[in-house]
Amino acid sequence: MKRIKSDEVPGSGKLHYGWIVAAVTFASLLVAAGIRSLPGVLMLPLEQEFGWERSGISAAVSINLVLYGLMGPFAAASLEKFGVRKMMVTALALLATGLSLSAAMTSLWQLTLLWGVVIGLGTSVMANVLGVTVANRWFAKRKGLVVGILTASAATGQLLFLPLLAKLASDAGWRYAVWAAVAALIVMIVVSVKWMRGHPAELGLPPYGSDELVRPVPFRGSLFVQPLLALRSVLRSGTFWLLAGSFFICGFTTNGLIGTHLIAACGDFGIPEVTAAGILAFMGVFDLVGTTLSGWLSDRFDSRWLLFWYYSLRGLSLLFLPAALDMGYTELTLFSVFYGLDWIATVPPTVKIASDRFGAAQAGMVFGWIVAAHQLGAAAAAFGAGLLRESLGSYDVAFMIAGFVCMAAALMSVRIRRRSQAASGDVTAA
Incomplete structure (x- = not known):
């Protein structure tokens, strides 16, 4: 077996190329996250221009989240089949096409088709499964940290895009916000074609932290049967159902509720849209810190108890939200x-448990089904809160329900058996 020092890359000094791949993936996921945040910015402008009901706009967002x-x-x-670079470029191009066409829409069914179906399919590739695939292929060490950083790209996307998109939508019109997102996608297509690589073996390298060259x-x-076989193999696992159930609640209380409706909820209290987008972006700053730290912690501590504390603290913050909206900017800040510190801090420990229990070979597809539960929860909240x-x-009841179900997710997390207890059951099932 060929051995190469894991910190050396031909023509790249001592920087392992895995970090370049991680950086390109981070940037691509960041742009995709900015696009996923657009419905929260566009909900009020679309309602005002076309007279569409909020539940109708929410239904289109729900379809997007379900497909995602x-x-x-x-x-x-x-x-796995077509390669990371080819799928990334295809997904980014699909997103750019859907966004470009949406600038000319005039009917609610067009919103449903473009934002619900086309963009939903594009974002399904630019999701956490991409980050998990990259981390598993390129990193033998620091894998939890890398998953945390790539997951945090969703928060950073909000940080960078939300205030800009909200400002464009407010000052120039919502279509300018859409075209700004298209421009960012075109840049990422060029970057991905030039620097993205699918596997370290393509460069004759071992994964970071290893000296063994691993062939893909x-x-x-x-392509359609294997994910279903992976699902069937874990259906008898209690660990899978607890992870999927808690992740359903995770999606219910993040993307679906806060990501979709917080700006509109602020509008009910007279808070301007740009200010509300700034609050959501400020939340993203702390999630960037919290999720990266969560990845570091998941390499060192019991992931079950990390999930318990994340869900418990999120529940308390959601129970406080109705009062914060009524009190003013200090309390909302x-x-x-x-809330921002653990918006998606749940991802690294969930990935860690899934990879440990079901093996690296199936980790991407099994985690994909867990993410499917996450997005079903997000869709339920996006439509139900509307x-x-x-x-x-008002949104008060929706926020209170979300707070209490977070407490249920915390209890589900500690019901997951320890790795030693689960080894025979879960690995055999997988």
Whole structure:
């Protein structure tokens, strides 16, 4: 077996090329996260220009979230079969096409088709399964940290894009915000073509932290059947159901509720859209810190208890949110700090448990199904919170429900058996 020092790359000094791949992946996921945040910015402008009901706009967002989740396992299989670079470029091009066409839409069904279906399919590849695939292929050490950094790109995307997009939508119109996102996608297509690589073996390198050259395992079987077989293999695992159930609640309380409705909820209290987007972006700063730290912690501590504390603290912050909205900017800023620290800090420990229990070979597809549960929860909240707002006149009940279900997720996390206890059952099932 060929041996190369893991910190050396031909023509790149002593920087392992895995870090370059991670940087390109981070930037691509960052742009995709900015696009996923657009519905929160566009909800009020679309409502005002076209007279569409909030529940109708929320339904399109829900379809997007469902496809983003349900296509995750098949996206993981596609990454294995066709290669990371080819799938990334295809997904980015699909997003650019859907966004460009959406600038000319005039009917709600067009919003549903473009934002719900086309963009939903594009974002399914630019999701956590991409980060997990890159981390598993390129890193033998620091894997938890890398997953945390790549997961944090969602927060950074909000940080960079939300205030800019909200400002463009407010000052120049929502279509300018859409075209700005298209421009960012074109840049990332060029960057991905030039610098992205799918596997360290393409450069004759071992993964970072190893001195053994690992050849990629060819994808075998059907692109559509293999993810279903991976799902069937873990259906008897209690660990899988606890991870999927808690991740359903994770999506319910993040992307679906806060990501989709917080700006609109602030509008109900007279907080300007640009200011509300700034609060959400400020939240993203702390999530960048919290999620990166979570990746570091998941390499060192019991991931079950990390999840317990993350969900518990998130629940408390959501229970506080209705009061914070009513009190003013100071309390809302306090919420954004507290909530932001663990917005998606749950991802690294969830990935860690899934990889440990079901093996690296299936980690991408199994985690894809767990993410599918996450997005089903997000879709339920995106649509359900819109309905509650229309029927009750406020989001208070939606926020309270989210706070209490987070407590349930915390209890589910500690019900996951320890690795030594679960080894025979889960690995045999997988």
